Amino acid sequence: MSWFIRKREPKDALTVKKLKIPEGVWVKCEKCREIIYKTELENNMNVCPKCEHHHYLPAAERIQSVVDPGSFVEFDANLTPVDILNFKDSRKYTERLKTSAKKTGLKDAIISGRAYVGGMRTQIAALEFKFMGGSMGSVVGEKIVRSAERAIEEKTPLIIFACSGGARMQEGIISLMQMAKTSAAIAEMSEAGLLFISVLTNPTMGGVTASFAMLGDVIIAERDALIGFAGPRVIEQTIKKKLPEGFQRAEFMREKGMVDIVSHRKDIRPTIIRIVSLLSTP
Amino acid sequence: MAEKYLDFEKPIIEIEQKINELRTVSKKPDIDFSAEIKKLHKKANRLKNATFKNLTGWQQTLLARHPERPYTLDYVQHMTTDFVELEGDRRFGMGHSIVGGFARFEGETVMIIGHQKGRDLTERMNRNFGSSNPEGYRKAMRLIKLAEKFNKPVITLLDTPGAYPGMGAEERGQSEAIAANLFDLISVKVPIVVTLIGEGGSGGALALGVGDRIMMLEYSVYSVISPEGCAAILWDDCTMIEKAAETLRLTSKDILELGVIDEIVKEPIGGAHRDPVLAASILRRAIRRHLNELRKIDPKEMVAQRKKKFRNMGVFEEY
Numbered sequence: 370m371s372w373f374i375r376k377r378e379p380k381d382a383l384t385v386k387k388l389k390i391p392e393g394v395w396v397k398c399e400k401c402r403e404i405i406y407k408t409e410l411e412n413n414m415n416v417c418p419k420c421e422h423h424h425y426l427p428a429a430e431r432i433q434s435v436v437d438p439g440s441f442v443e444f445d446a447n448l449t450p451v452d453i454l455n456f457k458d459s460r461k462y463t464e465r466l467k468t469s470a471k472k473t474g475l476k477d478a479i480i481s482g483r484a485y486v487g488g489m490r491t492q493i494a495a496l497e498f499k500f501m502g503g504s505m506g507s508v509v510g511e512k513i514v515r516s517a518e519r520a521i522e523e524k525t526p527l528i529i530f531a532c533s534g535g536a537r538m539q540e541g542i543i544s545l546m547q548m549a550k551t552s553a554a555i556a557e558m559s560e561a562g563l564l565f566i567s568v569l570t571n572p573t574m575g576g577v578t579a580s581f582a583m584l585g586d587v588i589i590a591e592r593d594a595l596i597g598f599a600g601p602r603v604i605e606q607t608i609k610k611k612l613p614e615g616f617q618r619a620e621f622m623r624e625k626g627m628v629d630i631v632s633h634r635k636d637i638r639p640t641i642i643r644i645v646s647l648l649s650t651p
Numbered sequence: 652m653a654e655k656y657l658d659f660e661k662p663i664i665e666i667e668q669k670i671n672e673l674r675t676v677s678k679k680p681d682i683d684f685s686a687e688i689k690k691l692h693k694k695a696n697r698l699k700n701a702t703f704k705n706l707t708g709w710q711q712t713l714l715a716r717h718p719e720r721p722y723t724l725d726y727v728q729h730m731t732t733d734f735v736e737l738e739g740d741r742r743f744g745m746g747h748s749i750v751g752g753f754a755r756f757e758g759e760t761v762m763i764i765g766h767q768k769g770r771d772l773t774e775r776m777n778r779n780f781g782s783s784n785p786e787g788y789r790k791a792m793r794l795i796k797l798a799e800k801f802n803k804p805v806i807t808l809l810d811t812p813g814a815y816p817g818m819g820a821e822e823r824g825q826s827e828a829i830a831a832n833l834f835d836l837i838s839v840k841v842p843i844v845v846t847l848i849g850e851g852g853s854g855g856a857l858a859l860g861v862g863d864r865i866m867m868l869e870y871s872v873y874s875v876i877s878p879e880g881c882a883a884i885l886w887d888d889c890t891m892i893e894k895a896a897e898t899l900r901l902t903s904k905d906i907l908e909l910g911v912i913d914e915i916v917k918e919p920i921g922g923a924h925r926d927p928v929l930a931a932s933i934l935r936r937a938i939r940r941h942l943n944e945l946r947k948i949d950p951k952e953m954v955a956q957r958k959k960k961f962r963n964m965g966v967f968e969e970y
């Protein structure tokens with residue numbers, strides 16, 4: 370179910386050139402290869418000011434980019450994954466967890482909590498791709514369910530930013546069950562008449578797409594995001610053909626009727642505010 | 652075309668063939684091999700017991716995919732009467748990889764639905780090897796809603812390598828189709844009894860796998876990813892398939908231990924394909940028992956219990 374396949378960084382001339390750039394001051398755009406001031410990129414929500422390419426945005430910054438300043442209160446930060454299968458592939462699961470934790474400062478691939486957006490109270494969560502590809506295991510599943518339960522308790526909307534390769538293989542069948550568990554929680558919210566806004570960011574794949582992420586009352590896809598069930602490589606291997614340009618990208622998904630809105634990163638907050646506002650007033 | 656027998660089945664099959672030969676010869680007058688036949692029978696049983704008691708995860712995966720293994724329509728034939736197959740998702744297509752319809756089961760009308768692999772190559776192609784496109788999942792949900800409308804219990808049988816990873820599947824919303832089923836199934840107001848009869852391949856299996864009782868046939872498997880896919884992604888090495896099958900813990904025993912299923916349904920020794928009629932009759936009794944229990948529960952309470960069952964799935968620590 371997890372179709373994210375690691376890409377090895379090619380050690381080409383560009384990488385070497387990158388090393389010559391004074392560290393931490395300049396960065397190179399992944400797409401147009403222009404050299405950009407790092408602070409300029411950061412102030413622009415990691416969107417390239419030259420070509421509008423949307424670079425990866427960490428979960429914490431993602432939340433900050435949407436909520437009213439200072440209003441976010443994190444919950445369930447102490448939930449910690451367990452290596453139930455004693456899983457070891459080329460590396461131990463416990464080691465992968467440690468490395469990811471060190472890299473992101475998180476215990477698992479999600480940050481969740483309560484925040485105000487345009488003055489309105491919401492529950493909000495974002496998946497962290499740098500933590501094992503944003504994969505969904507027990508902790509991600511549980512935190513999404515608790516967010517939905519809080520939404521029901523406090524009668525607020527729920528906003529989730531998906532960013533994931535799919536289910537976490539290292540938790541085996543238990544990770545598959547998180548698809549059913551999170552979908553059931555969204556069904557509960559729906560029964561309670563509450564709004565769930567799902568924002569699909571690059572990439573949203575596999576078991577995450579095939580569960581809560583596609584169950585938004587409103588689904589917003591961030592520009593250019595790769596969204597799908599099977600990964601492009603798996604599809605190409607299956608059909609023995611190359612996929613056309615733009616296949617499974619946000620714009621393609623809109624064309625196929627799978628999402629409501631394709632949005633530039635800077636427009637996501639105003640769009641969410643407008644939707645929540647429309648639905649919380651007569 | 653796949654081999655009819657698996658490697659570890661061969662020694663057993665050979666003894667059985669020998670027994671059959673001796674039997675044929677024994678039919679002639681003045682020749683009596685009954686002592687030898689008895690001996691060989693004992694030997695075959697010993698061998699079967701020894702082989703099937705300690706199957707590896709990979710061996711069990713091969714058994715679950717056995718080309719002779721009974722499929723959904725075999726169980727429908729052996730467990731029910733008056734089956735009326737209902738086709739199509741009413742939106743795009745027929746959904747060939749999943750079959751379903753009303754049937755009589757132990758005297759009561761049920762909706763029975765399952766993935767269907769094909770028996771011969773033509774049927775396999777037509778069924779897409781049990782790998783469904785979105786239409787299959789949408790058809791299944793349509794039929795389950797029909798069952799709910801007429802207050803009939805639902806029996807689902809899971810047997811798929813996974814949801815189909817094709818272009819059309821993506822274009823027509825494979826993710827949405829699976830997600831919608833997970834969303835809808837949790838609050839269906841009639842009993843749902845789920846059984847994994849062969850391969851439980853990730854989201855494509857789970858799309859029919861949310862219910863009040865979940866059972867696995869003894870030699871079926873259930874996994875978040877195929878051993879092949881797991882070896883390719885995590886080990887970056889296709890020769891690690893057996894290791895991946897072991898590590899994923901996908902056998903019925905493993906899944907029961909992990910608390911995801913309620914029960915393992917015994918198979919005839921050597922696997923369901925050695926005696927499909929017996930396999931179906933054991934399964935029929937198990938399903939009947941669960942349906943009888945579920946009938947006694949108020950539908951509201953039953954749905955609440957189903958929700959709780961899935962709410963509690965997950966293992967983590969909280970400090």
Ligand SMILES: [Zn+2]
Pocket residue numbers: 398399400401402403417418419420421422
């Ligand atoms: Zn650029």
